[in-house]
Amino acid sequence: MDGALGDLFSLKGAAAVVTGATGVLGGAMARGLAGAGAKVGILGRRAGRAEEVVSGIEKSGGEALALPADVLDRGELEAARETVIGRWGRLDLLVNAAGGNVPEATVSGDAEIFDLPEDALRRVFELNMLGTVLPSQVFGEVMAREGEGCIVNVSSMAAQKPLSGVIGYSAAKAAVENFTRWMAAELSRKYGAGLRVNAVAPGFFLGEQNRAMLVNEDGSLTERGRKIIEHTPAGRFGEPEELVGTLIWLCSPAARFVTGVVVPVDGGFSAFGGI
Numbered sequence: 001m002d003g004a005l006g007d008l009f010s011l012k013g014a015a016a017v018v019t020g021a022t023g024v025l026g027g028a029m030a031r032g033l034a035g036a037g038a039k040v041g042i043l044g045r046r047a048g049r050a051e052e053v054v055s056g057i058e059k060s061g062g063e064a065l066a067l068p069a070d071v072l073d074r075g076e077l078e079a080a081r082e083t084v085i086g087r088w089g090r091l092d093l094l095v096n097a098a099g100g101n102v103p104e105a106t107v108s109g110d111a112e113i114f115d116l117p118e119d120a121l122r123r124v125f126e127l128n129m130l131g132t133v134l135p136s137q138v139f140g141e142v143m144a145r146e147g148e149g150c151i152v153n154v155s156s157m158a159a160q161k162p163l164s165g166v167i168g169y170s171a172a173k174a175a176v177e178n179f180t181r182w183m184a185a186e187l188s189r190k191y192g193a194g195l196r197v198n199a200v201a202p203g204f205f206l207g208e209q210n211r212a213m214l215v216n217e218d219g220s221l222t223e224r225g226r227k228i229i230e231h232t233p234a235g236r237f238g239e240p241e242e243l244v245g246t247l248i249w250l251c252s253p254a255a256r257f258v259t260g261v262v263v264p265v266d267g268g269f270s271a272f273g274g275i
């Protein structure tokens with residue numbers, strides 16, 4: 001790669017915050033940003049786990065900072081913002097990776113939609129929707145004042161085509177995609193074209209929350225896991241590191257005219273009709 005192309009995708013000197021960076025996909029994305037030259041705030045509820053991710057990045061020669069916070073607690077997010085600004089004096093990138101399903105907000109086995117508990121629906125909406133909006137407000141405000149910055153949200157295959165069972169999660173991720181477009185227009189129009197908001201929509205990756213649904217203890221696929229692989233033209237689950245290239249592109253100068261899009265990273269799942 002020549003120098004000019006290298007700069008096009010470089011994140012050198014940028015300061016980033018990744019929520020849910022204590023998880024499988026958020027952790028891989030945080031390590032990927034650090035590898036591209038960004039300093040990365042590791043935001044998660046588990047302080048010990050955040051410190052582990054930080055030390056992994058530091059061992060690889062990167063710079064990172066643990067930010068213990070719940071994405072649903074504005075006060076904790078504001079404290080994390082102060083820590084980042086105090087340490088790095090700027091904030092350029094936000095990746096909203098905290099999220100996931102709430103098992104009680106699903107209709108599985110003999111359960112019926114009519115009995116779905118309201119509280120579970122609220123929780124899955126709060127985690128995925130509010131958990132994306134609140135950090136975008138708290139960290140996005142810094143970017144708006146600087147006139148530059150990039151937010152990347154994390155959607156799911158469930159947002160576009162309903163996946164059986166996961167009603168609340170699917171609806172909440174659809175809302176995240178809608179918010180991605182809304183916020184892209186809002187920030188660019190009011191605060192300048194240097195502000196961009198996009199999303200990645202991962203296909204199926206083995207995470208902490210979905211592993212038991214997809215793989216049996218002996219390593220074989222569950223019925224649901226088998227169906228997913230059958231519907232994924234690439235014929236396998238994704239590796240978390242396979243999100244990194246798309247993320248770096250979206251965050252880098254290479255994507256400076258790209259805002260309001262949702263990029264599937266799914267081995268072809270969303271393109272395939274199943275026949």
Ligand SMILES: NC(=O)c1ccc[n+]([C@@H]2O[C@H](COP(=O)([O-])OP(=O)(O)OC[C@H]3O[C@@H](n4cnc5c(N)ncnc54)[C@H](O)[C@@H]3O)[C@@H](O)[C@H]2O)c1
Nearest residue numbers: 020022023024025070071098099100156202204205207208
């Ligand atoms: N794994 C997949 O196949 C897949 C597919 C599509 C989308 N996603 C999405 O990718 C994102 C990451 O998923 P993952 O598979 O890495 O799951 P994960 O459970 O490994 O990671 C999620 C992380 O978010 C953290 N988190 C949860 N609630 C939080 C809160 N209130 N405040 C702060 N942190 C909180 C968790 O502690 C965890 O570290 C989620 O938004 C998920 O919906 C995952």
